[in-house]
Amino acid sequence: MTIFDIFTNQLLNGIVLGSFYALVALGYTMVFGVVKLLNFAHGELYMVGGFAGFLVLSFLAPFIGAGWFGVAVSMVFAMIAIGFLGVVIERVAYAPMLSAPRLSILITALAVSLVLQNGMLALTKGQYVPFGSALGFGGINLGKLFISYNQMILVSVAALLMLALEMFVSRTQYGRAMRAVAVDKDMSRLMGINVNAVIAVTFFLGSALAAAAGTMAGAFYGSLWYFMGFLIGLKAFTAAVIGGIGSIPGAMLGGLILGLLESFATQLDLRGMGIPFKVGSEWKDVFSFSVLILILVFKPTGLLGKSEQERM
Amino acid sequence: MRTVLKTAAGLALALALGAPAIAQDTLTIGIMVPTTGSEATYGQDMANAVNLAIGEINAAGGVLGKQLTSTIGDDGCDAQLAVNAASKLAASGVVGVVGGYCSGATIPTLKIYGDANIPLIIPAANSTKLIPENPGNAFMINSTGNDQVKKAIEYFNAKGVKSIAIINQGDAYSQDLADLSKKEWEAAGNTVTNFEVTNKGEQDYSAVVTSITSANPDAVFWTAYYADGGLLIRQLRERGYAGLIAVGDGSNSPELFKIAGPAAEGVIAFSNPTAEFLPEAKAFAEAYQAQFGAAPGPYSTLSYDAMKLLAWGINTAGTTDAAKVIETLQGANFTETISGPISFTPEKTLARSNFVVLEGKGGAWTLAQF
16 A cells, blocks of 8 residues: 555545544533533443443344444434433533532533443443444445445435534524523523523433444444543544534534544554654654644634633 | 340350351352453353362362361452452452452452462462462463463464464453564564554554554464454454464354454464363363353363362361462462362462363364374
8 A cells, every 4th residue: 555545545534533422522512502511421322322232233133134234223222212311411400500510510421421331231241242233335446445335325314414403503593592502591591591491302302413433433443432421522523623612614524634643643654754753553652642632722612612701 | 134134144155165166167269350341251150160170179068077068259350440459359368269260360369369368379360470479379270371372383383384464452360471472482582573552441453453564474372362352353354364364262252243243253273271171171061061051261261170170178177277278289280170189389279280272163162183
C-alpha cells in the first residue's frame, strides 16, 4: 500500500468509528443542553440497546431474516424500547433531583450506570453474546480502498438519523420548544411550554440514538458484552465536549474528529517523508487526547460551543 | 435452679469447645479464579475441576484423614479484586490455595499468600513476571511464556513464516508474551512488521487492521485473550488479510469461534494440554461432563492436577505446616496427573514444557499436525 492508500483506508476507518461516537455523543449533548446534566448512564444505554436489538432480532429472524433488513427493523424496536427506558430513568432517577445540588444528580447518573452495567452482568453472567446477524462481507473496491456494504449502510444510517434529528430540532414545534428550554427553563414554562414533556422527549431521542448505535455495533462487530458501553461512553462524552457540549452539530463534528484522530494516530509514520515522527497504536490515545487538550486550550467552549446562555 | 445453670453453662462450654473441634475435621482449600468478568468462563471451569478433584480425594479418604472443603475467591481478572479475594481466602484459614488465571491479577496476590504463609499452586497464570514476585510459596504448573514462545517460533519456522505482526493488550500476560516473542523472533533473524497495543474492551480494530494489512506480514500473533481476539480475527479476515493468524494460550477457548464466526477457521492456537487432547484425561472428561453437564475448559486439567498435587504435598509432608508442605512440593516428582509428570525448577516453575499446537477446524480446536 502506498501512503495515499493507507490514508484513504484510515480515513474510512475513522469515519465509521466516528459515526458511532457521534451517535452516542448526541445523547450526551442533548441532555446536557436541556437539563444541564452529564448523563453518565448514557454509555450503558448504548450497551442495553445492543442487547435489546439482539433480543428483537432473535425473535424476528425466522420471519424477516437476520440481514440488514432484519437488523434495521430490530434497531427501530430497540430504539423505541430504549427511548422509553431513558424516559423512565429520567422520571425515576433524575426528575426528582433537578432542583437538588448538581453533585447529587451527577452521582445518581453514575449509580444508574452501575445498575445497568451490573444488571446486565448478572443476566449474561459476564459472557460475550454473539450477535446472530447474517451480514454479508461484500463491498466495492476503489483502487486499493475496499469499502464494505456494511460500512456504507452503517455510515448512511448514522447520517440519516443525525439529519432527522437536526430537522426535528430546527424545524418542528417540539424542536423549537427544546431550544427554548435549553436557553431558559423558567421563562419557557412561563411562556406555556410543557417543560417536563420537552425533557422527556429529549431523553427519549438521546436514548434511542444510543440504542441505534448499540444495535448497529452489535451487528457490525458481531458480539455484545455488558461492559461494551463504558469505553464508548467515555469517548462519546469527550467528543461532545470537543464539539461544544450542548451543540448538536458540535457532537457530530466532535465524534468524527475523535474517530479520525484515533484511526490516524494508530498508523502515523512520517519517517518516510524525512520527518522523524511515528505514533503507532501504543501511543494512539496519548496522541489523540493530547490533540483534544490542545483544542480545548484554544477553544474552551468546544469547536461549535457558544457562550453559556446559547445552548442547543 | 443451680443444676439448670450448671447444665446450661456446661452446654455453652461444650458448644464453645465443640465449634473448633468440628472445624478441624475438615481442611479448607481456597480457589482463586475469576467467576465474573470477561474471563469468567475459564474461572468457572477451573473451580469445577478443583471441586471434582476434591470430591475424588474425599472419596478416597481425604487428606491426613480429614475431608476437604473449598471456598472460592473471585479475582475477576482484576488486580484490585484479586487482592480482596486473596485477603479473604487468607483470613478464612485455608491450608492451601489453588488458583491464578490472569497473570496481572495473580501478581499482587503473591505477597498476600506469602505473608500469610499459605502454599499456592498456580494452574494457569504463566507470565514470566510472576517468577521474581514469588516469595517462595507459589508453584506454577503451567509452562511459562518462555516455553510458549519457543513453541510458537518452532511452528512459524515450520510454516516458512518470515515476518510477523504482534498484537497485545498491555496487561502483564499479553505484554509479557508479546515482548518475549518479539525478542526471540528478532534474535532468530526474522522481522516484526507491527508491534501493536490495543485497549481492552474496544470493539473497533479497523485502524490496527489497516496498519497490519499495509505491512502485510506472513503471520499475525495475538497474545491476549479470546474475547477481543475474536473481534480482531473477524475484522482481519473481513478486510482481506490472508496470512496465518496465531493466538496465545489465553485465546484457546471455544468461545473464540462464537465471536469470530467462520473467520476463525484455520486459526492456530498455542495451548497448554487440554483434556480432549490427552489420552489420560478421558476418565476425567467423562466425570466432569457427568457432574457439570459441560465439557471441561482449557485449564480444567491443570486445575485438577493442581488440586491433586496440593493434596499429595500435604499428605506426604504429613502435616499442614506450610514450610514442610512447600519443601515437599519443591522436591516433587508427581506422576499421578493427567497432564504429565510435575516437577519443579529452583524457580518453582514447571520443569518441562507442556505446550501443544491447535488449529481451528469447523468451529472447534483440533490438534495441529506440522
